[in-house]
Amino acid sequence: MSEPADVPVILSDEPGSFPWSVLAKRHPALVRKVRDAFPYGPEQHRALDALLKNATEGVIEPLGERAADREQWERWDGQEYAGRSWFEVPFLWSESYFYRQLLEAVGYFTPGPWKGIDPFRPFKLAELGAPEADEELAALDPLAERPVEEREEALLHGSLWGNRADLGFRLAAADGESDVDAQLVADDSESLRSLFAGGTLCLVADNSGRELIPDLLLIDHLLHHRRVGRALLHVKPYPYYVSDATTADVVDALRHLTGAKGAAAESGHRLWAAMADGRLTVRAHPFSCAPLPYADMPDDLRREFAEADVTIVKGDLNYRRLVGDRRYPATTPFAEPTAYFPGPVAALRTLKSDVIVGLDARTEAALDAAEGGHWRTSGTHALIQVRA
Numbered sequence: 358m359s360e361p362a363d364v365p366v367i368l369s370d371e372p373g374s375f376p377w378s379v380l381a382k383r384h385p386a387l388v389r390k391v392r393d394a395f396p397y398g399p400e401q402h403r404a405l406d407a408l409l410k411n412a413t414e415g416v417i418e419p420l421g422e423r424a425a426d427r428e429q430w431e432r433w434d435g436q437e438y439a440g441r442s443w444f445e446v447p448f449l450w451s452e453s454y455f456y457r458q459l460l461e462a463v464g465y466f467t468p469g470p471w472k473g474i475d476p477f478r479p480f481k482l483a484e485l486g487a488p489e490a491d492e493e494l495a496a497l498d499p500l501a502e503r504p505v506e507e508r509e510e511a512l513l514h515g516s517l518w519g520n521r522a523d524l525g526f527r528l529a530a531a532d533g534e535s536d537v538d539a540q541l542v543a544d545d546s547e548s549l550r551s552l553f554a555g556g557t558l559c560l561v562a563d564n565s566g567r568e569l570i571p572d573l574l575l576i577d578h579l580l581h582h583r584r585v586g587r588a589l590l591h592v593k594p595y596p597y598y599v600s601d602a603t604t605a606d607v608v609d610a611l612r613h614l615t616g617a618k619g620a621a622a623e624s625g626h627r628l629w630a631a632m633a634d635g636r637l638t639v640r641a642h643p644f645s646c647a648p649l650p651y652a653d654m655p656d657d658l659r660r661e662f663a664e665a666d667v668t669i670v671k672g673d674l675n676y677r678r679l680v681g682d683r684r685y686p687a688t689t690p691f692a693e694p695t696a697y698f699p700g701p702v703a704a705l706r707t708l709k710s711d712v713i714v715g716l717d718a719r720t721e722a723a724l725d726a727a728e729g730g731h732w733r734t735s736g737t738h739a740l741i742q743v744r745a
């Protein structure tokens with residue numbers, strides 16, 4: 358495991374910083390949204406109040422005695438962090454634990470009528486049904502007339518920029534700042550495309566809805582044109598970071614595609630068939646919701662990534678987990694913090710948190726000169742980085 362011990366891990370203890378604002382502002386706003394979206398009973402309201410108070414003013418409490426994943430969380434550093442302020446443990450850890458505790462508060466894990474009810478589902482469905490989502494699908498028809506290479510590039514960029522469709526992020530960027538001109542700060546797309554060699558693709562998904570649909574369209578293209586022989590789609594085992602994709606969201610996305618018109622429906626039916634014959638498989642590994650970097654992944658996951666021709670890691674959170682949620686110099690080569698990864702790996706991400714590696718010094722200087730540090734978290738810039 359690569360342990361860049363001398364690079365500080367990101368905490369949330371600096372008032373005004375991005376991680377601090379997520380814990381102090383984004384999480385309370387999210388609790389309000391979830392509370393308003395469901396006719397929860399008094400027990401859930403009380404639990405949400407308690408979570409809000411605990412996560413902003415209190416200390417980390419261990420999971421209840423009866424929680425099935427209690428031991429797992431203890432192994433995932435929970436024992437070490439119990440009793441400490443949420444703001445003083447790694448940002449990656451406290452955010453992840455917040456989502457675990459939010460699900461607990463609404464009864465997601467407790468036997469009873471609310472078990473398994475995704476508290477983010479209304480937001481996810483609203484996004485799938487938005488007119489923009491239909492426009493994006495309609496754009497596939499003219500694209501189908503273009504040469505295969507061009508289509509592949511367009512679908513790759515569709516999957517990349519789909520990552521802006523992150524509902525947690527939009528809670529914080531309600532002033533529309535996520536819609537300003539977007540640009541790529543690193544582009545290894547040619548190197549990525551050279552890795553599609555007819556074998557296995559792992560795609561570690563991020564958001565559902567308007568990100569998952571283009572991810573699926575890319576997978577369909579790669580399968581259909583035999584650029585890959587099979588694809589493994591890694592999703593989350595439970596609702597996470599608001600819009601992260603679960604198996605239920607894959608089903609919704611596929612139903613949405615098959616119910617569409619034209620090229621979108623054709624893709625949907627091909628993907629449906631690929632699920633049936635095993636060329637497309639969904640995985641929901643517990644580690645996909647772990648509060649830890651991928652450097653700590655368990656052996657079964659390591660073996661799976663090792664067997665793939667390439668693993669595409671989508672989105673901001675997965676990027677933080679891939680390279681480690683640390684204050685790296687931005688010019689750290691991408692290959693260094695990803696050296697531990699067991700096979701070729703590519704990151705497709707819009708920039709929505711402080712972590713960044715693999716920039717050249719000129720690009721970093723130009724971005725800083727134009728925007729201060731804003732470009733790191735505003736979601737207006739993106740990257741495609743590859744370690745072959």
Ligand SMILES: O=P(O)(O)OC[C@@]1(O)O[C@H](CO)[C@@H](O)[C@@H]1O
Pocket residue numbers: 379383452520523525526563564598671672673674675677707709710
């Ligand atoms: O992984 P995604 O959907 O691209 O982004 C996740 C995100 O919105 O949530 C985290 C902060 O809460 C950051 O990693 C990022 O801002």
